Amino acid sequence: SVHSFTQSAIGPVFLVFIGISLVYSVVLLATRSHLLDETAKSVDGELGGRADRTGGGLLTREFSILVQNLLFAVFTFTVLLGTLYPLITEAMQERKVSVGGPYFDKWALPLGLGIVFMMGVGPALPWGRTEPGAFTRRIAPATVVGALFAGWCYAVGFDKPYTVLTLFTIGFALWCNLYEFVEPVMQRMGARKESPVTAALKVFERSRRRIGGQVAHYGVLFAVFSLALSKGYRLERDYTLNIGQSVEDFAGFTVTYAGSELLTEPMRQSVVANFDVTKGGKAVGRFGPKMRYYPTQREPIVTPEVYSTPTYDLYFSLIEVSKEANATVVVRLIHEPYQMWLWWSAPIIALGSVLALWPQRSRQKQGAAPAQVPAGVQPGGAK
Structure with missing residues (x-):
């Protein structure tokens, strides 16, 4: 958006890059969307085929992904509208207007807060159906952690209402993503009598790409934490x-x-x-x-x-x-x-992206019989 208002040769390069990214994303979605359902059915097979995924529901990870993508789309449209509105107004009414920080703050803050909240809700939900009681039991500890974190920050002086709400959401999402890794580690320790280090390494080996996504989430939470405090208390x-x-x-x-x-x-x-x-x-x-x-x-x-x-x-x-x-x-x-935390977030997000995108090694040699997974145990050791 900055280069669109200047005489710069880099504008067309950005346009080509955005076009290639758009086409690649649409093609990738169209050609590989079926893999999500196939993976879910494979996991159900390991769990004894208990889940019926034809019905779906609101308390599912699938629905949380849809909500988060919708929030991302609205966020993107908000930025696009704020960028193009001055150009459209100048072309149609022959007068210049400017869209500044207050507009973006008004819309970006609540949308960003919703995205961070869904970043915590998503990992707390299973694929397929879930009982409301089970969901409540999973998010209750995260709610307590979020409240404690926001309360501590309030006590040290970060007491603006919007900041407190943001800090609560950060603590909530951080615990949900952390527990997604801690839970299977604890279950392996109990079921297989492994040491914490061994159990953690086994879970990481079997679920590296999923854990990479969680690491990227930590980086995003670092960035949101930095922005909330550095801009709110500048x-x-x-x-x-x-x-x-x-x-x-x-x-x-x-x-x-x-x-x-x-x-x-x-x-x-x-x-x-x-x-x-x-x-x-x-x-x-x-x-x-x-x-x-x-x-x-x-x-x-x-x-x-x-x-x-x-x-x-x-x-x-x-x-x-x-x-x-x-x-x-x-x-x-x-x-x-806490401005430095924003710079720390970039390498954390990059590390998580590398872990998530790096090809997964095949778990079994070709022709080998599949390993039997006890009923009630998720891949990586979770029940």
């Missing part, structure tokens, strides 16, 4: 400071302006403003955001400085400063909690 302030002046209690930090200097570098000049930061009387460090001047450009380029920790990021960005030594400076300070 603190941003601009300050005008002379040398020696301090900003007191900015998110618990004291920021003191220690002066500026002009650096002459190859092909450019840089003004560096130095800030000494303390927290609770202890030194955190000195940070030097820069404003760079290039002979070929009329406006300077701002280079922020970032102090990152697992629980928060602290940004320093220059708004205004002259080339004179120790000149008055206008600096923007930004504090975002």
Whole structure:
């Protein structure tokens, strides 16, 4: 959407990529959708053929997948509408309008929350029919975990209603996905007297692709957790400071302006403003955001400085400063909690995707008799 509003040659490349992805997805769905039912029937055979999948129902994993896909489709349409609406309005009414963050927040937040909730409900449901009582017994512990997690976050200061609801949903979904792995491990330990490590390795070996999907879910939950807190509790302030002046209690930090200097570098000049930061009387460090001047450009380029920790990021960005030594400076300070968790989510999602997409090794040699699975035991050890 960004490149569609600029004179960039990369727009057609994006369009071709999106087109190929669309065609590939539709073809893949049309040619392989029957495998889902075949796999379900195979599992039913291992379980003694107990499930009747012709009827379906609301409390089934199949239905939860349909609901989640519907939410994804509505989410995608919402973003598409917000992107194209200014173009359509300009073409039809010859006036320019803009669609900003409030529109996307209004619709993306509830839809995203619904997707995360279904991410937890799905693993708690079996394929085929289930009794309401059995479903209640499965989600009750997850509900308690979600409530405890949201309550702890509320106690430490994350008390906005939407944030508390999001954190509850994250805790709920996290436990549901974690229990999907823990349950068969515990059942193997009880039925086969295996050690926790051996049982976990056996379950992973037999259900690697399914576990890969769960790992990807953990990455998504990391990202949602980071976005909920970093955006909901972002603190941003601009300050005008002379040398020696301090900003007191900015998110618990004291920021003191220690002066500026002009650096002459190859092909450019840089003004560096130095800030000494303390927290609770202890030194955190000195940070030097820069404003760079290039002979070929009329406006300077701002280079922020970032102090990152697992629980928060602290940004320093220059708004205004002259080339004179120790000149008055206008600096923007930004504090975002748990921003680093968003960057952690990417490799976790990538790892889960690799585990899920990597081809599964055949469990049996060709011609070998199938292993007998005791009735009531799921593949991987679950009953």
